[in-house]
Amino acid sequence: MNSLVVNLLFALSWVFFFGEFNALTLSSGFVLGYAVLWLLYPLTGGPSGYFLRVWYWIRLIGMFHYELVVSSISVFIDVITPKHRARPAIIEMPLSVKSDAGILLVTNLITLTPGTLSLDVSEDRKTLKIHAMFADNPEAVCAELKNGMERWVIDALER
Amino acid sequence: MAWILQIAVMISSLLIFVTVLLAFVRLILGPSLPDRVVALDMMTVAIVSVCGLAAVQSGDSAFLDVAVVLALVGFLATVALARFADKQILRGKNQEDKRG
Amino acid sequence: MDVPNQAAEWKTNIVAGLFPVFLSALIFSWFLTFIPSVADGVSTRFGIDWIPSLGISLSFFIDGLSLTFALLISGIGTLVFLYSSSYIKNHHHFHRFLLYLFLFMLSMLGVVLADNLISLFVFWELTTITSYLLIGFSHETHKGRHSALQALLITGAGALAMLAGFILIGLTVNSFELSEIILEADTLRAHELYAPILLLILFGTFTKSAQFPFHFWLPNAMAAPTPVSSFLHSATMVKAGVYLMARLHPAFAGTDLWLWMLTIFGATTAVISSILAFRQTDLKLALAYTTLMALGTLTLFLGQESGYAMTAFATFLIVHSLYKAALFLVVGCVDNATGTRDANTLGGLAKAMPITAIVAALAAMSMAGFPPFLGFIGKELKYAGALGVASEPILVAGAVLVANSLMFAVAAIVAFRPFWVSSKTTYPKQPQEAPFAMLAGPIILASLGILFGIYPDIIEKTLVAPTVASLLGNIEQSKELKLWAGVNLPLILSICTVILGLALYLQHQKLRPALDGIFAKLPTFDQGWDKFLLKFKDFAAWQTRVQQSGNLHQYMFVVFFVVFASLATTTALKNAIFKPPDFSNVTWLGVGLVLLIIGAAIITTVTASRITAMATLGVLGIGVAIVFIGFSAPDVAITQLLVETLIVVLVAIALLRLPNLETEAGQRRPLDAILAISVGSIVTLILLSVLSLPLDRRVTDFFEQASWPEAFGRNIVNVILVDFRALDTFGEIAVIVIAALSAYALLRTTTPQSKK
Amino acid sequence: MNSVILTAGTRYLAGLLLIFSLYMLLRGHNEPGGGFIGGLIGSTGFILFAIACGTEDARTALRVPPQTIAMIGLGIALIAGLISIFFADPFFTGQWFFLGSTETEKGLPISTVLIFDIGVYLVVFGSVLTLVFAMEEEI
C-alpha cells in the first residue's frame, strides 16, 4: 500500500480522535502520521503503488460485517444446543495474496467468517493453517474461502 | 433515561457479569495455557462492553475512552501470553504449561 | 635500610625525644610558680564558657590538692620523657609513642585541674583513650591488645556510671563547678539521690584506681613499655580515681556510706594486692601489685575525716609517686640491660650496674619505710591515721600492718635481691649501666625521697598542708611531718613491720609455692573476665542468630506479626471501633464484583501453576479496574488497565527463564495462613472504622472550584496531577525513570564473580 | 516472533497506538488522559513492535535509547516546574499563554503545565521501554 495512503489514514484517525475536522487537526495529523511512518519504516519496507479501490473496500467491509453476524449466529446455535454438531479439523489453504496488509486482512476475515479460524501463516507466506468447524470436506472449505474472502481482498488491495 | 434502557442496561450488565464469571471458570480450569489466554482475552472484551454500559448509565462518554484504551492494549497482554506459551515450547519447558 | 638514612632518623629521634622533655619541664616550672600562693591558702580559678546552654565550662582550679597532683604529673612526666628519649628511641613508632604519652600527660593535668565536672569527665576519658593507645603500644601481640581492651572496658564502664553520677550532681545542685558543689555539700548529702550518685561515682573511681574487685586490669596493663607503666602507675592514670575521691571528699565525706565503702574497698584492695605482689616473680608485675596496695591505702584514708588520715594521704601520695616511678624506671633499665625481669634468675647486678643498684636501694628503702626516707614518715603517718579512724581502728591498722610488711618484702625482692644477691645465671646480654638519660630520672626521684625525708618541711608547708586544706577545708588540721615523733604506737608498729617484712623476705622462696598452690585453686578475676567476655560474645552471637537469621521468611513473618499484634492491641486498648459497618448501599453487581476480586486473589494464592497465577492476576486487575470504572474514576481505570497489561507482559517475559512453581502439596503453612488472615481482618476492621466517619471534603471542594477558572483544566484529576500536586507527579516520574534505570542496571551489571 | 500476521498487524497497530497516545496526552487536561496514560499507551505501541519484530528493530525505530528519552522527559518536567521562578512565582506554578486569543475565546493554550505533561509522557514512555527492551533482550 502506498505510504501516502497510510499517512492519510493516520491523519484521518488523528482527526477522528479529536472529533473536530478542520485544517489544524488534519494538517497536524498529517505531520504526526508522517512522523510515525518515519519511525516505523524499518518495518514497512519500501513504498508500493496501488490505487485505492473504493468500491472493493466498501464491498469488503460490507461482506465482512455480514459474515461476522452470520458466523456468530451459527456458533450461537452450536453453543446453546446441547449436541455438538461440529466436525472440526485443521486444514491447510494455499495463499495467493502477497502483501502484508493483504495477508492480515485475509486471515482476519477468515477468522471472522463462520466455522473457520486462521491459526498460522507459514514462514514462506504460501500456506495458511485454518481450523474449520465443519471440515467434512476440506477442499470445499478451501475453495470457498479462496473465492470469497481472498478474492475480495485481492480486489481491494492488490489489483 | 428511559426505563426500558435502564432495564436493558441492568440485564446486560448481569449477563456480561455472568460471562466474566464463566470465562473466569474457564481460566481456572484451563487445562492448557491457550485456554486460559482465550478466557482472559474474552474477559477483556467483556470489559469493553462494561465500559459502554457505564457510559450509558452515567451519561458520561469518558468511559468510552477507557474502552478505546482497552480495545487497543488488552490485545497486548494476549499477545504476550501467547508468545510466552510459544517460546516455552521452544525451550522445552512446556510440561507444566501443557497441563496448565 | 641504608646507614645514612638511619643516622638521620636517629638524629630526628633525638630532637623529637627531647622536645616533650622540654615542654613538660616548662609546664612543671609553671606550676611551681603557684606554690607560694597555694601555700598561703589562695586558690586560683580560671576558665572559659564551653557549652553555656548545658552549663558546661572549660574551667580550671588550682589549690593544694590539684597543685600537688599537677606537680607530680608534670615533674615525673618530665623525667619519664627524658627516660623515654633514650629507652625507646629506636622503636618505629617512637613519635607516636611520644605523642600519646604527652597527650596523656595533658589529659591527666586536665583531670586534676578541671573545676567543671563535665570538663573533668572529658579529660578523664581522654586519659582512658590515651592510656588505651599506650597500653596497646605493643599491639602486635595478642596480650597487648587484650590488656588494652580490658583496661578500656573496665575503666570505660566505670566512667559511664560516673558520668551518670555527675549529671545527677548537676541536677541536684544545679551546677557542675566543683568549687560550687563543695559549697552545697549539705544539700547534696541530704538529697535523696546522694546514695545513687555516690555509688555511681565510686564505681568510676574504683575501676579507674583498680580497687578490688576491678583490680585485675592494672597488672595486665604492664604489657605497655616501661616508661608508660612508670608514668601510669606512679603518679597519674590510676591515681585519677584517688584524686577524684579526694576532690569530692569535702562534698561527700562524713556519711556512713562513704566511710564504709572506702574503708572496706580500700582495705581489701591493700591486703589482697600486697599478697599478690608478694608472689610475683616478674619485677614489673610485683611493682604493679604494690601500686594496687598503695591505691587501696589511699582510698582507705580518704574514707576518714581526721587530720592524721588526711596528712597521711597527702604524704603517702607523694612518697609513693616518687619511689614507684623510680623503681619502675630501674626495672626498665634492668630489663633493658639483661633482657629479663624474672626475680628468680636475676642477681649480682650491683657489679655491672652500680649506679642503678644504689638508686634502686634508695628507692626501695623509701618504699620499705626506713628512716630517714620520706617513706618512713609516710608509714608513721599511715599508722597514725589508721589508729585514728572513726571505727574499727584495730582492724584497719592490722590491714595496714600486713600490707606494709608485704611491701617491705617486695621492696627487698625487687630492688635488693637482683643487685646484691649473687646468682649464677648468664644473661642474654652482657649487663651494662644504662645511659644517663635513663638514669637521670631514677636518680632524681630516689634522691628526692631522701631529701624530703630529711627536710620534710619542704613539702609540708608547700604541698601537704594545702592538700589537707583542700580535703578538710582548713589548713590547721594538717599534721606535722617529722622523722622522730617519739616512741609511740606508730613507731612500734613500724618496728613490727620491719621484723615481719624481713621474715617474709627471707622465706619468700618457700612461701611462694604455697601461695601459688592456694591461688591456683582460686579462680582469678582475669580468667573470670575472659570467661565473661566469651559468654557475652556467645550471647550476642546467639541473640543475633535468632533475630538476624538470614531467613527472609522469618523476617517477613516478624514484620507482619508486628503489624497485626500492634494494630490489634491498639484497636482493642483504644476502643477504636465504635460504629457498626454500613452495608445498606450494597448492590448485587457489587457483590459479584467483589466475589470476582476475592476469587481471583484466592486462586492466585492457592494455585500451583504460575500461568494460572498470572492470569488470575490479570483478572484481579480487571476487577479492580471495574471498581474504578464503577465509581467514576476513568483516568484511574485506564491507568490500572495499562499497568496491569504491562505487568502481565513483563511477567510473561520474565517467566520464560524462571522455573515452575513448586506444587503446594505437603507445603501447607497453617501458621502463615493464620497470620495472613489476622492481618487481613485487622485491616478490614480498621478500614470499616475509618469509613464509618464522615469525610472532610474541603480540599477536593477547592480543587473542583479552582480547576477550570484558575488552572484551565476540565479534568480535575489531571489538573491535580500536573498542577495542584505537580510535585507528587514529578517525584513519581523520577521513581519511574529510576526504576527503569535500576532494572536496566540490574540486568546489565556484571562483576567477575557473577560472570562465572 | 516470526509471525507474518502479527508483524503485519503491528505495522498498523503500533502506529495507531502512537498517535492515540499523543492524542491522550494533549487532551488530558480536559478529559481522561494525560502524560501518564499517553506515555503508557505510546510505550505499548513499541512493546508490540518489539514483540513482533524483535527489540533490535524496535530500538532502531526508536533511534534514541529509551533511557535517554526518559531522562530528557525528567529534565523537561523539571524545567517546566522551574520556569515559574523566573516569573517570580513559586516553582511549579503554571504559566499560561494563549495563542490567538480573542475577546470571546481564550485561544490555543500553551502552558508550562502542558510542557510538564509532555515531560511526564516522555518519562513514562522511555522508562517502560527501557524496562521491556532490557527484559526482552534477556530471553
Next chain:
Amino acid sequence: MSWYLAAPLAFPFLTAVLTFLIRSSKVGRWISLAGNVVLLVTALLLISQIYKEGILVTQMGNWGAPFGITIVADYLSSAMILITAITATAVSIYAIADIDSHKEHLGYHALFNVLIGGVIGAFLTGDLFNLYVWFEVMLISSFGLLILGGSKEQIDGGVKYVTLNLISTILFLTGIGLLYGIAGTLNLADLAVTVPNLENQGLVSVIAVLFMIAFGVKAALFPLFFWLPASYHTPAFSVSAIFAGLLTKVGVYALIRMFTLIFNGDLVFTHTILLWVAALTMITGVLGAAAQNDFRKILSFHIVSQIGYMIMGLALMTPLAITGAVFYLVHHIIVKANLFLVAGVARILTGFTDLEKIGGLYKSAPLLALLFLIPAFSLAGFPPLSGFWAKYILVAAALKINSWFIAMIALLVGLLTIYSMTKIWAEAFWKPHPSGLSPELSQINCKNQFLLLTPIALLAALTLIIGFIPQPFILFAETAAEQLLNPSLYIAAVLGNFS
C-alpha cells in the same frame, strides 16, 4: 524567596539528568561533584536564611495550604538538608575513585543524585502524600545503587532489602489512605490542626501505630531492622556510606516529624512504645555488632543501635531530649558515613572486610588509622568528640525526668559500642596482617589517594569541630527542638491566615 527552598530540591535532579545525558563517565563524575557542591551552597543559603527569618515556607504552584503541596523548612529540616549536602559532596568526591566506569555507565551518578533529591524532598515537604513520593524516590534509587555491580552478595542482600522495604512502603501508603479517610487532608500542618479534633481518637492511635511501623522499618527499629544488616555490607563503599548516613535517618526524621507534629495527642501511649522500642533497638543492634566479625557488618549493626538513641530522644519528648535526638541525627550521619568510607579504603588496601583476613593498618597506614579513630571514637561516645555530646544530652535528658532505666540502657550500650568499635581497631589496625603484608596507602595512586582521603578528612574535621565547639550546634538543636515541641509555630508558618 521560593528559590531558597526550590534550589536544594531541584539541583540534585538537574545534576542527575545532566550526568545521565552526558554519558561520558569522565565528565559525568565531575558534573556530579559540581552539582553536589552547588547543592551544598544552596543548603548553606537555606540554613542562613532560616537562621535569619525562622521557618521558611513556599506553596508549590502557588496553591495555598492546605490545598497544594507545601514546601517548608524549619531548623530540623534545614539542618538535615545541610548534612545531606555535606555527606553527598564528600561521597561524590570519594566515588570518583571508588566507582568504576562500568557502574558509571549504568547510571550511578543519576541514581545517586536522585537519591539525594529524594532525601531532600522528604526533609522539605510539608505534605504527607508528597512525603510518600519522596520516600519512594529514595527507595527506588537505593535499590538501583544497592545492586549496582551485581555480585551474588548484592543480589541476595538486595532481595531482603527490597522485599522488606516494599512492605513498609505499602504500610505507609495504607496509613496515608486511612489518615486521609478520617481527616480529609494531607497537609502536615493542616493534619496537626485537624487530627486532635477528630471524633474517634482511638482510631488516631491505631493509625499512629501503623505509621510507627511503616517508618520503623525505614528507620530500622527493633524488631523491623532485618533488611539493614542483611544488605548494607554488600554494595560499593560510596553507596553503603550514603545509605548508612542518610537513609535510615529519613525514617527517623519522619518519625520525629509525625510524632511531634501530628500524633502528639496520646503521648503516654505512643511515646512509651517508642521508649521501649528505643531500648530494644539499642541493645539488639549493639549485640549484633558484637557478634559480627566483618568491618562493614559491625558498622551496619551499629546503625541499628544508634537509631535507638535518636528514638530515645523522641520518646522522652522533653526539650532537652529532642535537642539530643536532633544533635544525634546530625552527628551520626557524618560519623557513620565516614566510617564506611574508611572501611572502603581499608578494603582497597587489604582486599577484604572480614576482620580475620586483614590487619596491620595501624603500622602501615597511620593516616588512615587516625582518620578511623576520630569517627570511631566519636561513635563510641568518647569526649570531646561529637558522639559524646549527643549521648550526654540524651542521658542527661533521661535522668532529668527520672527515666533511670533508659539512661542506664543508653550508657550500657555506649560501653558495648566501645567494645565492638575497638574490635575493628584491634583487628584491622593493631593486629599484624595475617599474611604479613603491610598494606600502605602509597599502593593507591596519588590522585585516588587524594580523592579517597579528602572526604574522610573533611568529615573527620567536621566531627572534631562539632566535638570541640559544640555550643553553636547544640544551640541550633535546641532551637530545632523548641520548634518541634511547639507545633503551633510550624502550623502558623504553613497555614498562615488560612488557619
Next chain:
Amino acid sequence: MESLLAIAIGVLVATSVYLMLARNVLRFIFGLVLISNAANLTLFVAGRLTAGIPPLIKKGEIAPVGPVANALPQALVLTAIVIGFGLFAFALVLMFRTYTTLGTLYSDEMRVAEPREDTVI
C-alpha cells in the same frame, strides 16, 4: 459499597500476606501485586465512593454541577499505581536476576549475604 470493598481489601491483604510469606520469591512478586492493589483500593475507598459521576467539568461550566466523585484520591491512586508499577518492575527484574545469578527462587536458599554460621567457620 465502601464496607463491601473494605472486606475485599481485607481478603486481598490476607492473600497477599500469605503469598509474601512463601519461600518462593516469585510468590512474593504475586503478593506484591495483590497488596499494591489493596493499598490503592484503600486510598480510593478512603475518599469515599460516588458511582457514575466522574470528576470532569462539562464544557460551558466553570465547576462541576452537583456532586462529583472525589478527585483527590483518584489522583493519589493514579500516582500510587504508577509508583507501584515502577517498584513492581524492579522487584520482578530483581527476582529474575536472582534466579539467573543464585540459581534459586527459594529465599531460604539465599544465604550469600548472610551465610550460615556453620558454613563460614
Next chain:
Amino acid sequence: MIDFVAALLIFLGGLFSLVAGIGILRMQDVFIRMHASTKVGTLASGLILAGVAIQFSEVIIFIKVILIILFLLLTAPIAAHMIGRAALHLGIRPWSASNQ
C-alpha cells in the same frame, strides 16, 4: 424510539456475550472455544457499543464507537491467531467427534 433501539442492541449484546461465555466454558477444545470468543464476543461488544452510540446520538461518540469496534475487529483475529498458533505448537490436537 431511540431508547428502544438502544435498549434492544444493548440487550442483544448482553445475550451474545453470555453465549460467548457459555461457549468458552462448554465447547470441546481451545480452537472451538476461540470460535466462540472471537466471533460472538466481538459481535457482543459491537452491539452494546452500537447501542451506546445510538443512545448518545453525538458525532464524537459515533466516531469513538466506530474506532473501538475497528480496533476490536483488527485485534481480535490477531490475538486468536497468536493463541491458535501457540496451541498448535503445544501440540494440542483438535477435538474430533470420533475421539469421544
